[in-house]
Amino acid sequence: MKVTMVGTGYVGLVSGVCFADFGHEVVCVDKDPAKIDTLNAGGVPIYEPGLEDLIAKNVKAGRLSFTTDLKTAMQGTDAVFIAVGTPSRRGDGYADLSYVYAAAEEIAGLIPTGDNSFTVVVNKSTVPVGTGDEVERIMAEHVSRAAFEVVSNPEFLREGAAIDDFKRPDRVVVGTKDSRAEAVMRELYRPLYLNETPIVFTERRTSELIKYAANAFLATKITFINEMADLCEAVGANVQEVARGIGLDKRIGNKFLHAGPGYGGSCFPKDTLALARTAEEANVSLSIVSSVIDANEARKRRMANKIVAALGGDVHGLRICILGLAFKPNTDDMRDAPSLTIIPRLVDKGAEIVAYDPEAMEEAKKHLPDIAYTDCPYAAIDGADAVVIVTEWDEFRAFDMRRVKELLNAPNVIDLRNIYRGKQMRALGFSYTNIGYPAVPANESA
Ligand SMILES: NC(=O)c1ccc[n+]([C@@H]2O[C@H](COP(=O)([O-])OP(=O)(O)OC[C@H]3O[C@@H](n4cnc5c(N)ncnc54)[C@H](O)[C@@H]3O)[C@@H](O)[C@H]2O)c1
Numbered sequence: 504m505k506v507t508m509v510g511t512g513y514v515g516l517v518s519g520v521c522f523a524d525f526g527h528e529v530v531c532v533d534k535d536p537a538k539i540d541t542l543n544a545g546g547v548p549i550y551e552p553g554l555e556d557l558i559a560k561n562v563k564a565g566r567l568s569f570t571t572d573l574k575t576a577m578q579g580t581d582a583v584f585i586a587v588g589t590p591s592r593r594g595d596g597y598a599d600l601s602y603v604y605a606a607a608e609e610i611a612g613l614i615p616t617g618d619n620s621f622t623v624v625v626n627k628s629t630v631p632v633g634t635g636d637e638v639e640r641i642m643a644e645h646v647s648r649a650a651f652e653v654v655s656n657p658e659f660l661r662e663g664a665a666i667d668d669f670k671r672p673d674r675v676v677v678g679t680k681d682s683r684a685e686a687v688m689r690e691l692y693r694p695l696y697l698n699e700t701p702i703v704f705t706e707r708r709t710s711e712l713i714k715y716a717a718n719a720f721l722a723t724k725i726t727f728i729n730e731m732a733d734l735c736e737a738v739g740a741n742v743q744e745v746a747r748g749i750g751l752d753k754r755i756g757n758k759f760l761h762a763g764p765g766y767g768g769s770c771f772p773k774d775t776l777a778l779a780r781t782a783e784e785a786n787v788s789l790s791i792v793s794s795v796i797d798a799n800e801a802r803k804r805r806m807a808n809k810i811v812a813a814l815g816g817d818v819h820g821l822r823i824c825i826l827g828l829a830f831k832p833n834t835d836d837m838r839d840a841p842s843l844t845i846i847p848r849l850v851d852k853g854a855e856i857v858a859y860d861p862e863a864m865e866e867a868k869k870h871l872p873d874i875a876y877t878d879c880p881y882a883a884i885d886g887a888d889a890v891v892i893v894t895e896w897d898e899f900r901a902f903d904m905r906r907v908k909e910l911l912n913a914p915n916v917i918d919l920r921n922i923y924r925g926k927q928m929r930a931l932g933f934s935y936t937n938i939g940y941p942a943v944p945a946n947e948s949a
Contacts, residue, residue, distance in 0.1 A: 504581045505579050506582050507529075507576045507583040508532065509584060509606045510533060510628070511535075511538055513549055513836070515531060515586030516531060516547075517660060517665040518627060518658065518660075518669060520558050521557075524561055524670070527566065531568070531576075532573050532576045536571050550863075573610070577613045582624075582625050582687055582688075583622060583623070584627045585606045585624065586628055586658075587605075587606050589773070596773075597780045598631050600634060604637065604641060607638045610642070612645055623684045623688070624642060627657065631780075632712050653707070654677060654678060654688060656678070657710060657714030663833030672700055674700065674702070675695065675701075675702045676713050678710025689702070715777065718770055719775050719778050719789075721759050722766055722774075722792075724759040725763075726795045726798050728759075729762050729938075730798065731762070732938050735939040740941070742921075742940065746762070762939040763920050764920075766799055767839040767840045767843075768830040768836060768840070769839070771839075772838075773839075804844055807844070807848030809919075810889070813915065819853030820853060821855070822854075822857060823849055823856055823887060823889050825857070826860075826883065826892045827892060828842045828893065829863035829867075835862040835865070837867055841919075842867070842871075845891075856874040857875040858883065859878070859880045859883040881907075887911055889916070890915070892920055893920075904931050904933070908931060908932060913934075914933045919937070921939070923935065
């Protein structure tokens with residue numbers, strides 16, 4: 504099959520590369536010439552494990568190419584994917600669909616209209632219910648209805664594990680009732696039949712809603728365990744054992760039960776907001792989703808207070824080392840990262856920040872230009888009054904803690920991801936604060 508991917512960001516690039524690796528012929532299009540130049544020069548504009556090698560392999564095999572020219576890219580194409588951004592519209596939380604509609608307009612003008620020509624326009628961007636109807640309306644202004652079908656195919660990949668998620672998904676969701684479009688979609692995803700991946704065929708509106716419902720549910724799970732963590736701290740219980748104790752129940756499951764500083768990233772914050780706005784418009788109360796949004800925002804803000812409290816209530820003049828800036832490990836994505844809420848608050852309270860992240864520092868500098876950065880975690884720790892672990896990169900899990908203690912000006916560790924054990928840290932002489940534990944467990948003598 505011949506595939507055109509419009510938008511070569513996280514989702515477009517990973518999807519395009521993986522479709523090429525399935526054996527399809529893929530052209531990835533982006534309107535950002537710098538991005539396309541980087542890709543054509545063998546570079547990768549984002550950090551995603553395994554992506555660089557997979558791009559090189561498929562470019563070499565002649566199945567994958569990059570261009571800014573949509574017209575050339577669409578020649579002979581069976582399916583055009585829209586994989587452009589749908590950020591929150593400033594101020595009101597609605598999904599900004601201007602990129603989707605602009606892409607639809609551009610595509611509409613290029614859809615072949617010959618007797619038997621048929622192109623599937625696949626919306627992979629996360630879009631509110633009814634967006635497919637509008638894309639269809641835009642197309643129909645330019646092309647006869649018989650020449651195209653608009654399908655919803657939301658993407659569920661996770662940054663940091665994107666290739667594996669695309670190639671071994673729990674399910675693929677396809678929203679269409681058109682048999683010709685269904686046949687094209689089945690052919691595109693045929694390699695997944697080997698793994699017996701369930702493909703959920705449904706109506707377009709239902710498919711659009713499935714994506715938001717999935718993200719809102721996962722955000723709720725995270726927020727639930729975060730609130731349990733607060734309760735654990737107040738009543739002297741252990742949140743990781745609570746998570747294990749409930750997660751072993753198959754009806755609950757153990758995923759997304761890690762207490763932390765609040766969810767961030769390119770999807771959960773904007774998608775929960777957009778879902779809440781959709782419900783508002785439909786006069787339906789989604790009180791759980793609204794509470795999750797409020798609780799998560801408040802939590803990110805409270806994390807700065809937690810750090811200040813752990814350091815005696817005043818951080819003025821203290822040098823605080825922040826480890827991890829990206830919203831999660833294995834990505835350089837800084838969108839809505841908790842670090843973006845925590846760091847400015849510490850700066851406002853007079854702290855001096857020195858930060859380290861294995862991949863996200865270039866991105867972080869765009870948002871936090873006035874803090875110090877180092878290219879080695881031990882350099883960031885050197886002379887600091889506290890270490891705060893904000894993102895759980897693997898390289899932070901096995902620090903030489905004796906060296907850390909020697910380098911620190913004061914032995915304070917605030918671990919917002921629970922990657923260390925309180926008892927061991929206290930035995931090493933650290934003042935250690937984490938999430939969802941009593942300050943010093945009653946049964947711990949150390
Ligand atoms: N990032 C994720 O982990 C993830 C996961 C699942 C779903 N999604 C959804 O996928 C969509 C894309 O997200 P993303 O993170 O890949 O976005 P992104 O911002 O990384 O990439 C979007 C790309 O589209 C390009 N673009 C915009 N308009 C264009 C046009 N008319 N023609 C060609 N290129 C155009 C931009 O230049 C940019 O490179 C969003 O709706 C998002 O919610 C994202």
